[in-house]
C-alpha cells in the first residue's frame with residue numbers, strides 16, 4: 001500500500017507573498033524571499049501544497065471577497081508559471097469578532113481542506129509567520145513551523161517553537177529529514 005500524500009499547509013501573507021497590509025490589488029503580489037524555490041522543492045519532495053489565509057479585510061469592509069480571491073488567483077497563476085501547483089487556497093473572510101470557525105488558529109478550513117483533498121491533518125506541516133499559524137498546527141496535532149519572513153521576526157512564540165528563515169529553508173530541512 002502506498003503512503004497517503006502528505007501536505008504542507010501554508011499561510012499566504014508574509015509567508016508566500018509579501019505582507020502589504022490588507023492587500024486587495026492583484027498587481028501587488030510579490031513573492032517573499034525563498035518562497036518560489038522553496039515551494040518547488042517541497043513539491044519535488046512529494047508534498048501537496050495548500051494555502052489557508054485569514055482575510056479579515058473582507059469582514060472589516062476594507063475590500064470584497066472577490067478582491068481577496070483575485071489576489072489569490074494572481075498568486076496561483078504566478079506560481080503555476082513557475083511550475084508550482086497549489087492543491088487549494090482556502091480563505092477566511094471574517095473579522096475576528098465574528099467568532100467564525102475558520103479564522104486561524106481555528107481549524108475549520110483545515111478540516112475542509114482535509115476532507116476535500118483527503119489528507120490526515122495530524123500528518124501535515126503548517127507554516128506561517130504568526131503565532132496563529134503555529135497555534136493552528138497545535139489545534140490539529142500537526143507540526144507547526146514559524147518563518148521569519150513577514151511578521152515572523154516580531155512574533156511572540158513559545159520557546160521550543162520550530163523556526164526557519166523562510167520556505168526555502170523549510171524545504172531544505174524536510175529534504176534532509178527525508179534523506180535520513
Ligand SMILES: [Mg+2]
Pocket residue numbers: 011012013014015128129130150
Ligand atoms: Mg501571515
Ligand SMILES: [Zn+2]
Pocket residue numbers: 092093094100101102103
Ligand atoms: Zn472565518
